[in-house]
Amino acid sequence: MARSPCCEKQHTNKGAWSKEEDERLIKYIKSHGEGCWRSLPKAAGLARCGKSCRLRWINYLRPDLKRGNFTREEDELIIRLHNEVGNKWSQIAQQLKGRTDNEIKNYWNTHIKRKLYGRGVDPSTHKPLKPTTAAAGASAATSSTTTASAVASPTNLINKPALIPVVPTSSGSSVSHKSLNMKSVFPLFSFNGGLNEKLVVTDFGCGGLEKKLVVTDSGCGGVEDSFSNTSSGVTLEETPYPHQINLELSLAPPFQQPQLLSSQGVCFCNQALGLRGNQPCCCINTRAIDAASAPAPPPATTATGNDFCRFFGAGFINF
DNA sequence: AATAACCTCAACCGCTATGAG
DNA sequence: ACTCATAGCGGTTGAGGTTAT
Structure with missing residues (x-):
């Protein structure tokens, strides 16, 4: 004897549930309880397969479901x-x-x-990602410019460094801006707040100070960054960052007078990039900055993780 | 303003596990 | 021991919303 289908495929609705269907299902389960999904649709007057009813109830309608973002x-x-x-x-x-x-x-x-x-961790194995060669990172600085959207995939970011161009939008001015989406620019970062915040990347046009931001991922999970000079200007190379940019935290502290972090730059944050409590964070400057206060281009030497903080703090990126 | 590209998540599909007969 | 109905699970899809161009 051939097995009958798990539910009557004919005369059943598919796709998104209507409000009325939801109400019928809730009303039925509230008065009859869960169970016997096969017979439920007919009994509840729903033109749905039992499987679909079960899924809708378990995944969406159950009263004990927690709503909202994951903590x-x-x-x-x-x-x-x-x-x-x-x-x-x-x-x-x-x-x-x-x-x-x-x-x-x-x-x-x-x-x-x-x-x-x-964090430099392979999600399927929970082990560190295989590091790529330093040469790959070095080639990033000279590779051709791509759009920010091209870095949306972590795989892309790991295998192919992406350049995020800063496109001048104000002709005749020494300062140009481009709005970028946080997630597009830093797809590997986790943002605890301000997901939809726009970044304004500012090109001060003062001697190749900032032409583009190079984001590379060597997969080693380190915190080391480096600046390097290219013919078109200064780039920030970023090896995979174990940090989260926590906007909720970073926007909170009162910004202090510019603080000299090193001979290479200035930071407006009252706390350097790194750990705040036990949480890695990056301070992001919310202050506007004028071209005159932009720091000189840093030398092409290896710098510390604080460079990233300085990069923001120096006013390249303002909210 | 229009369109393309991208992202999220509800819903579906096919398979396996379980248990009643 | 076997068959079959049903529940449940995990992978995948695609509609709809958002963002970028």
């Missing part, structure tokens, strides 16, 4: 559990009250993977 604690728990059990989303979901396996799976694929790449 930092949840992030870390998911990463730890994934390290232990792998893609067993239902097992992971059992440890996170109010979260569904589907939700965690989606969140993993869209956010946490990126976060782990940013």
Whole structure:
């Protein structure tokens, strides 16, 4: 005897659920409870397959579902559990009250993977990414310019350094700007706030101070940055940053007088890039800056992780 | 303003596990 | 021991929203 289909495929709706369908399903389950998904659609007066009803209830309509963004604690728990059990989303979901396996799976694929790449960790193995050669990083400075959108994929960033051009928009002025989306510019970074904030990258046009920002990823998980001179100006090379740029934190502190971090630059932040408490962070200057106060181009020597802070703090990027 | 490109996540599909008969 | 219905899981898709050009 041939097996009958799990549900009546004919005369069933597919796709997004309507408000009315949701209400019918909620009303039915509230009065009859969960279970027997096969017979539920007919009993509830829904033109849906039982499987679809179950999924809708479990992933969306259940009253005990937690809504809103994942917390930092949840992030870390998911990463730890994934390290232990792998893609067993239902097992992971059992440890996170109010979260569904589907939700965690989606969140993993869209956010946490990126976060782990940013830490220099392979999300599937939870081991450090294989380092690429220094030569690859060096070639970044001379490779052709690409658009910011080209760096959206962590894989792209690792395999192919991307250049983010600063396009002058104010002709005749010594200062030019370009708005960039944070995530487009720094796809490997995790942003705890201000995801939709625009960055204004400023080219002061004062002797090749800043022509483009080079973001490379050598996959070694280090914190070392370096500035280097190119024929077109100064570039900032960034090896994979284990840091998160925490806008919520970075915008909070009162900015102090410019602080000399080294002979190479100036920082307006009251705290250097690195750890704030136990959390890696980067201070981002919210002050406007005029061309006159822009620092001189740094020499082409290896600098510290604070360069990144200086890069922001020096006013290249303002909100 | 129009269009393309990109991102997110709800929903689907196909498979496996489980348990009743 | 076997068959079959059902529940549940994980991978994938695509609609709709957002951002970039």
